[in-house]
Amino acid sequence: MPQNLLDFDLDGLIAWFGELGEKPFRARQVFHWVHQAGVADFAQMTDIAKSLREKLQQQAVVAPPAIGYAHTSADGTRKWLFDVGVANGIETVFIPEEDRGTLCVSSQVGCALECTFCSTGRQGFNRNLTVAEIIGQLWVAHHGLKTEPNRTEPNHSVPNHSVPNHGAAEISDRPVTNVVMMGMGEPLANFENVVTALGIMLDDHAYGLSRRRVTVSTSGLVPAMDRLAERCPVALAVSLHAPNDALRDQIVPINRKYPLRELMAACRRYLVHAPRDFITFEYVMLAGVNDAPEHARQLIELVREVPCKFNLIPFNPFPDSGYEKPRSETMRVFREILQDAGLVVTTRKTRGDDIDAACGQLAGKVADKSGRVMKRMHKETV
Numbered sequence: 001m002p003q004n005l006l007d008f009d010l011d012g013l014i015a016w017f018g019e020l021g022e023k024p025f026r027a028r029q030v031f032h033w034v035h036q037a038g039v040a041d042f043a044q045m046t047d048i049a050k051s052l053r054e055k056l057q058q059q060a061v062v063a064p065p066a067i068g069y070a071h072t073s074a075d076g077t078r079k080w081l082f083d084v085g086v087a088n089g090i091e092t093v094f095i096p097e098e099d100r101g102t103l104c105v106s107s108q109v110g111c112a113l114e115c116t117f118c119s120t121g122r123q124g125f126n127r128n129l130t131v132a133e134i135i136g137q138l139w140v141a142h143h144g145l146k147t148e149p150n151r152t153e154p155n156h157s158v159p160n161h162s163v164p165n166h167g168a169a170e171i172s173d174r175p176v177t178n179v180v181m182m183g184m185g186e187p188l189a190n191f192e193n194v195v196t197a198l199g200i201m202l203d204d205h206a207y208g209l210s211r212r213r214v215t216v217s218t219s220g221l222v223p224a225m226d227r228l229a230e231r232c233p234v235a236l237a238v239s240l241h242a243p244n245d246a247l248r249d250q251i252v253p254i255n256r257k258y259p260l261r262e263l264m265a266a267c268r269r270y271l272v273h274a275p276r277d278f279i280t281f282e283y284v285m286l287a288g289v290n291d292a293p294e295h296a297r298q299l300i301e302l303v304r305e306v307p308c309k310f311n312l313i314p315f316n317p318f319p320d321s322g323y324e325k326p327r328s329e330t331m332r333v334f335r336e337i338l339q340d341a342g343l344v345v346t347t348r349k350t351r352g353d354d355i356d357a358a359c360g361q362l363a364g365k366v367a368d369k370s371g372r373v374m375k376r377m378h379k380e381t382v
């Protein structure tokens, strides 16, 4: 099997080049070609000695996950479905805004944490994504969008290619300015691969994104939050969704292991290292479940000692979810209680509805339940 170079950060590539008897500066050159120029074909790496290019052609590939399809929503939101050989694949979403372009990246196929309102959670866990599959989502989006002239035109489909087209006119040098690990999966449950991929996103030899522009979203894996603070303290979003343990135990089951008191303490510890001086708390609004004024008042108490911002997300429905999003009046009352207490609150706009790119819809319309069944069987046999 040829080595996929997208699996390496720069140190890893240098070490692998060492095994080939090649110098570190050669690894740096190739790293630039791959991540900065978006070149997958070694023959195009013109300043690399021909003998090395031939060696690479025999022993290596630059292989992002294969694109199943790419589609653009009426509001410019772009969604890719990648075929990773299992289940329905994984999805990546690009959200263009005036001053930024945000890429929402997946970290796992499915998710084991089974939050009750999440279609990925309902799908069950299939497997962790490799480094190449995680960074490959950015590679495809970044280089694909860079060379695509009509990228904000509605309903513009691109052909099925996984190698960017370098013949086309360049629109922008930097279509992706921000990355959020908010696609499928729990990023901190795939810790090593996610941290390596984050390192490549931040590396000036690759994408050079600042730590503030890269956000990891977690449902609250406390020990891994501490490790992330040590290893790669990017911006942190925490999926709170409930203001007390009784409710959070039900809708975010990982809370039974790491209850709110421990989670809040971990948030405070994280901020000692973090590039932003606040945590973003995500709060999915579920009608009749967590949207009462009393919940808002409890939240104010809960986060009293954590510098934070709130992001209220209206629930995105999916078939048989059993949940509904609150009425806008209910959301307004909830938001104003938080704001009156001095908290900064944003309400997430729903983007890309027409292509199922909105939050929690990333598992696709027909969830493959086999992962879930396998997990159950596993539980029963151990």
Ligand code: SAH
Pocket (backbone or CB within 6 Å): 111, 115, 117, 118, 119, 181, 182, 183, 184, 185, 186, 187, 217, 218, 219, 238, 239, 282, 283, 284, 313, 314, 315, 316, 317, 359, 360, 361
């Ligand atoms: N596993 C991580 C990151 C992926 S989910 C986490 O849970 O934080 C990204 C965000 O979308 C999380 O805040 C998640 O709770 C939210 N989400 C999941 N399902 C949703 C739905 N149906 N509607 C709205 N938001 C949802």
Ligand code: SF4
Pocket (backbone or CB within 6 Å): 111, 112, 113, 114, 115, 118, 119, 120, 121, 122, 183, 184, 185, 186, 219, 239
């Ligand atoms: Fe997993 Fe996040 Fe969905 Fe919970 S909300 S099941 S942690 S992807």
